[in-house]
Amino acid sequence: MNPSSDSIVNFVTHPASAIWLSLVRQERAIAVIRSAHIGLGQQMARAVAAGGMRLIEVTWNSDRPAELIAALRRELPDHVIGAGTLLSVADVEAAIAAGAQFLFTPHAAPLLIHAAITQAVPIVAGALTPTEILTAWQAGATCVKVFPIQVVGGVEYLKAIREPLNQIPLIPTGGVTIENAHQFIQAGAVAVGLAGQLFPQAAIARGDWSMVTQQAIRLREAVQSAVPKN
Numbered sequence: 001m002n003p004s005s006d007s008i009v010n011f012v013t014h015p016a017s018a019i020w021l022s023l024v025r026q027e028r029a030i031a032v033i034r035s036a037h038i039g040l041g042q043q044m045a046r047a048v049a050a051g052g053m054r055l056i057e058v059t060w061n062s063d064r065p066a067e068l069i070a071a072l073r074r075e076l077p078d079h080v081i082g083a084g085t086l087l088s089v090a091d092v093e094a095a096i097a098a099g100a101q102f103l104f105t106p107h108a109a110p111l112l113i114h115a116a117i118t119q120a121v122p123i124v125a126g127a128l129t130p131t132e133i134l135t136a137w138q139a140g141a142t143c144v145k146v147f148p149i150q151v152v153g154g155v156e157y158l159k160a161i162r163e164p165l166n167q168i169p170l171i172p173t174g175g176v177t178i179e180n181a182h183q184f185i186q187a188g189a190v191a192v193g194l195a196g197q198l199f200p201q202a203a204i205a206r207g208d209w210s211m212v213t214q215q216a217i218r219l220r221e222a223v224q225s226a227v228p229k230n
Contacts, residue, residue: 016121016122017120017122017142020102020122020142021122021142021143021169023055023080024055024169024171024190024191025191027053027054027191028190028191028192028223028224028226028227029053029181029191029192029193029194029219029220030053030171030191030192030193030194031044031048031056031057031194031195031216032057032059032084032173032193032195032198033045033056033057033058033062033195034062034085034195035062035063035068036063038063038064038067038068038071040063040204041058041062041063041068042068042071042072043207043209044199044212045076046075046209047209047212047213047216048198048212049076049079051213051215051216051217051219051220052216052217052220053219053220054079054080055079055082055102055191056072056080057081057082057083057102057104057193058072058081058082058084058100059084059085060083060085060086060087061085065083065098066094066097066098067098069082069095069098069099070098073099073101080101081099081100082101082102083095083098083102083103084103084104084105085104085105085106086104086105087105087106087107088112089111089112089115092105092112092123096116100121101121102121102122103116103121103122103123103124104123104126104193105124105125105126105145106126106145107125107126107127108125108127108132108135108136108139108144109125112125113125113136113139113140113141114139122142123142124141124142124143125139125141125144125145126145126146126147127144127145127147128146128148130161130165133146133161133165133170134165134168137168143168143169143171143190144168145170145171145173145193146158146161146170146171146172146173147172147173147174148174149172149173149174151174154175158170158172158184158187159188162187162188170189170190171189171193172184172189172192172193173192173193173194176193177194177197178194178215179222181194181219181223182225182226183226186226191223192223194219197219198212198216198219199215200212200215
């Protein structure tokens with residue numbers, strides 16, 4: 001069943017959704033954690049938090065993601081912890097039960113969007129084509145994740161998409177780097193999401209968390225420098 005138009009209006013104007021979207025526009029970057037071990041996931045989150053990142057997504061294909069989200073909510077109360085790579089309504093419901101404060105899906109699925117709407121949790125649905133992006137937005141998504149952005153042209157694709165769809169807040173992922181993140185913000189992205197770029201495998205392997213923190217600092221500086229000045 002698709003969400004009713006009343007549900008969509010209520011969700012888009014819901015204070016929690018509005019506050020989260022305002023925070024996204026303020027922060028401009030989301031750290032995406034995909035971890036094979038829950039303890040490693042906690043260390044990854046601590047490192048990017050130390051670098052000033054406040055929006056942290058835990059992918060649902062991480063080790064014990066519900067436990068990790070709950071642990072991070074306790075440990076990092078001044079940060080906003082979400083869940084990503086959600087593929088089913090059951091995933092959405094489990095993530096919300098674990099305390100996820102925002103949700104990401106890799107695809108445009110109205111049923112998943114509706115599941116989030118009913119509990120007033122911000123949801124960012126994944127899409128790639130103009131049709132998919134508009135479908136996700138019309139279904140009630142708070143923002144739309146453009147994924148994977150790099151394989152379809154990167155920044156130039158985002159610019160082209162925004163010409164007819166500039167009213168939709170877009171978050172590109174999948175090919176965004178610390179070096180090009182500012183270009184996506186300048187092109188009109190409301191924020192960017194990064195995973196592997198923030199967590200170099202060599203640094204993780206040797207437990208060099210200060211390097212991860214420095215990566216987070218670099219990313220924040222890059223996106224903040226690209227925000228248009230009023």
